[in-house]
Amino acid sequence: MIEMASEYKHLNKLGEYDYDYSNDVLFFKVKDREYSRSIELDDLVVDIDKENFVVGVQIFDASEFLRVSKENLRNVRRWKMQASVDQNTLEVRLMFQTIYRNKLIEPRPIIIQQLKEPLPDSKVVATIS
Secondary structure (H helix, E strand, O other), X not given: OOOOOOOOEEEEEEEEEEEEOOOOEEEEEEXXXXXXXXXXXXXXXXXXXXXXXXXXXXXXXXXXXXXXXXHHHHOOOOEEEEEEEEOOEXXXXXXXXXXXXXXXXXXXXEEEEXXXXXXXXXXXXXXXX
């Protein structure tokens, strides 16, 4: 077993967002950070960079997974992604805004997954305003 440091690594950066309407795939990522590998989980893929930070999240069947219509996912406005790894548990919090019938809605899904491969404890915040 790999011994992990108990101190958190932090990363605060600007982010990018993309939504593939025809395939219903939502993608949040940290801008200007290249991933070196990906971890496949149930309905999502998490991208990890060479410093072992979570730098991207792809959500498949996003409208069903997030319970938000495809039209609303196409019109995401401000968003923020917080991803943290703590003792091999990944937690991703997505905060975003979209308009539905001229009303602002703000879904705030939280994704928690146990990781099969060890990663150091870390916290990432990526934001687009």
